[in-house]
Amino acid sequence: MTTEAKIKPKVAFFDFTSCEGCQLNKLNLENDLLDILEHIDIVEFREAMDDKAEEYDIAFIEGSISTPSCVERIHDIRRRSKMLIALGACATQGGINAMKNLHPIEEVRETVYGDDKYLFPTLPAMPISAIVKVDYKIDGCPMSMPEFLKVLKSLLAGQEPIKPDSAVCVECKLKENECVFDKGMVCLGPITRGGCDAICPSFGQFCTGCRGLISNPNKNAMLEILTEHGISLDEAKKRILLFNSYDHSQSLPK
Amino acid sequence: MSKNLDINIHHLTRVEGHGNIVVNMRDGKLERAELEIVEAMRYFEAMLKGRSFHEAAIITSRICGICALGHQMTSLKATEDALGLEISKQTLLLRKLLVNGATLQSNILHVYFLVAPDLLGAPSVFPLIPTHKEVILRALRMKRLANDIGDIVSGRAVHPITPVPGGFTRIPTVGELTGIKRKLIEEGLPDVKETVETIKSLAGVIPNFTRETEYISLKHKDEYALYDGDIYSSDTGAKDVHDYMEMTNEFVVPHSTSKHAKHNRTSYMVGALARWNNNYDQMTELSQAAAKELGLTPKTYNPYFNSVAQVVECAHCIEDSIKIIDQLLADGLKDEKPNQTPTKYGRGVGSTEVPRGILYHEYEYDRRGNIVYANCVIPTGQNLANIDDDMKKLVPEIIEKPKEDIIKHLEMLVRAYDPCISCSVHMLNVEFINED
Ligand code: SF4
């Protein structure tokens, strides 16, 4: 990255309904942080700084849309951003937040607030792209940090970042891991979009599908494999929907 | 004196999540001094219904990316309590190591990145990079060290992978643990001593304000309680964690999407200062020495000193982690599989000291091992009423100061609590109303 004589792009980070894990994960790039800061100008990042700006070259958005005020705020940010990038499952696909959409909204409110349920307005949880145009998505819960760095470098070099679309299962086999099915677990690796280097199975844990499903997932075959490995159909569907309720709750067999 | 003051700090910066500070004074009478929590509610308790015990910790970890490990540990403990799953000594030690790592990471992030700019009069840590390069490099090194513990022992520091009900899906190797130990000794110990020096040189800027309150934390008979213990109140003494509801008494208030809590008084405090006040004599030698150096005395009633207590805890976490690794290596690492065969199905409670204070999860499972009831009580939620009470005492004491100073004092106060708003709505913003 040679940026001499170039003006540094103005970058901002915003958070919506989320755990803020993706935002703070960036501060976990300790070894690269100072280097990154030489190539970009962070003009707004509420969690780390007081500053505010009017316009952004790149706005990174974390979190889902889940209240009327989120809808207003994302319109305002989009209007002032040249490029808008969704970070992490909450922003790219609704993520874990969209699980609340599986329950009737009245019930959801009542479970948490009881009689005070109408004090705070809520909407079904949605990915950013449900409301405004998103130029690029970085998947994962949390988003993959190597991928974030790669995308940032491509963007700074003026190139189109490449989107991974092969299954976690393929990456896992390449790493010659012991398959977690053989350890008695059930795993969503076969239909989940890779790009995380199959980190969960590499650490002996099943894949929960946090990066979303590949382009043409054979969901019926996946359900069959899951039920053959000892979980009920109902349970199998729930596993698939953990991070994928927004995109896939309507398309699973009844 | 007929002072009018209106302050409205919208979406307070350098805190995790969205909150506003609102203060109204009319004719010298304080009408409002509140921290409004405006973060969107996330409804985790509702999302947990019907989910398997294998998923509970995966889901609740997503309550908060900063306190992910703490939520996970608390969730696993609640599940194990409900299903009658015993864990091994090795699992216990590895979990304690992870809790130390997560506490260190969170305290370093808060003290260096969020609080230090206030003490140095900067809007963020970024302008400090050229002027205080050494200090920033040290902060990054300490954060990396803490995250290394998470990355190596749990697969990933944010939303850890390997901790599951009954144990771990992967046991770290001897080489990995020895590597962490070497870094703790070679980098961690000298860096934490330097940190104490840095904070000591800035301590004069910490506002002088005291308000004694009720302090609640875990307490353990054998150790400085982070991973486990009984609930302990400085007012009323110890209680079993299963009776946590008698301690928290959560209630809904209109100015906050996060619930508030109270126990013996109108409010209580949780977090590093509460832990220090309740358990200071159980900290490691190095941390006791650091406390002396920093002027943190037993029974400190200045909430701004929460950040100082966090520094002292960093020393504790580093020293204690070295001891834990020594113990693991002396016992010999075993390739244990997690114990996931339930011996009962019912209610269980887990409680852990996460960086911001005492956290509770409670679940009830049906006979298929699915959740039928869940409740999580978050530290920041418990601190909200205490923050409001602090503001009510603080504002009249500093009312003669210029408005910018009042705002700064209030922002620093809220930041001192290191609020984790994502967490508390399963939030922050200052609203002032002061116009003469
Ligand atoms: S995608 Fe996951 S890590 Fe990122 S904000 Fe959402 S819940 Fe947190």
Ligand code: SF4
């Ligand atoms: S292995 Fe699966 S659950 Fe784990 S990070 Fe990759 S996509 Fe997400």
Ligand SMILES: [Fe+2]
């Ligand atoms: Fe709650």
Ligand code: NI
């Ligand atoms: Ni939190």
